[in-house]
Amino acid sequence: MRVHPPLHRPLSHRTVLTMSLIVHHLNNSRSQRLLWMLEELELPYQIRFYERDKATMLAPPELKKVHPLGKSPVLEDGKLKLVETGAICEYLVDKTGKLGPANQGEGLLQYRQFMHYAEGSLMPNLLLMLAMSKVPLIGGIAVKKVQPMVDVHLDYVEQVLASRPWFAGKAMTAADIMMSFPLEAAVSRAGLGPSRPATMAWLKKIHARPAYKTALEKGGTYDYA
Structure with a gap:
C-alpha cells in the first residue's frame, strides 16, 4: 500500500470539509471517478492504494479493515467514512457547491x-x-x-x-x-x-x-x- 502526498490547493469559501480527505483507491475500479471529482473541485486529498488480486481480480482483504464491505472507493473526511461513489459525489457537491446542476428545473x-x-x-x-x-x-x-x-x-x-x-x-x-x-x-x-x-x-x-x-x-x- 502506498500513500500519495496531499495536494496543496485553496479550498472554496463554501467548503466545510476537514481538509484531511483520504481516498482508499483500488486500481481499475470505480474509485478513479472520485479522484477525477476531487481534481475538478481542486480539493486537497491523499490516496491510499490497493491492488486487485491478480488471480481473482477481487479487492484485497486489507480494504475490509477500512470498511466492512471491503470495497472501493471509500472516502474518509475526518472521522467520517463514506462508501458508494454516487453518495460520495453528492456529499462533495453539497459541501463545495460545485459540479451540481445549473438550475432547479x-x-x-x-x-x-x-x-x-x-x-x-x-x-x-x-x-x-x-x-x-x-x-x-x-x-x-x-x-x-x-x-x-x-x-x-x-x-x-x-x-x-x-x-x-x-x-x-x-x-x-x-x-x-x-x-x-x-x-x-x-x-x-x-x-x-x-x-x-x-x-x-x-x-x-x-x-x-x-x-x-x-x-x-x-x-x-x-x-x-
Whole structure:
C-alpha cells in the first residue's frame, strides 16, 4: 500500500470539509471517478492504494479493515467514512457547491436521474456481461443474449448526448463523472464505438480535461481510459 502526498490547493469559501480527505483507491475500479471529482473541485486529498488480486481480480482483504464491505472507493473526511461513489459525489457537491446542476428545473431532474442511472441501470448490465463471459462453453451464448439489453441503454445514452453537450445540460456536473466509468467499460466490454458518435465524442471530451488527466496520472493502473 502506498500513500500519495496531499495536494496543496485553496479550498472554496463554501467548503466545510476537514481538509484531511483520504481516498482508499483500488486500481481499475470505480474509485478513479472520485479522484477525477476531487481534481475538478481542486480539493486537497491523499490516496491510499490497493491492488486487485491478480488471480481473482477481487479487492484485497486489507480494504475490509477500512470498511466492512471491503470495497472501493471509500472516502474518509475526518472521522467520517463514506462508501458508494454516487453518495460520495453528492456529499462533495453539497459541501463545495460545485459540479451540481445549473438550475432547479429540468437540469436538476436530469442531474438526479443520471447520478443514479449510472450504477442503477447501466452498470449492472455491463457486470452481467462480464460475469457471463467468464462462464466456460455457454458464456459466449449468454453474452450475445445480454448484448441487446445493453444496446438499449447505449442507444438511449447516444440520444441524450446528441441532444446536449453534458448529461444534465450545458455544463459538466457530477452526473458526467458518474457516467464515465460505465461508458468507459462499455467500450471494452460491450461494443461501444464509432456507431455512437455523440457518446464517443463525449468520452474524448472528458479524457481531454486537465483534471481527468491529473487524476489518471495519480491513480495508477486504469485500463478503461
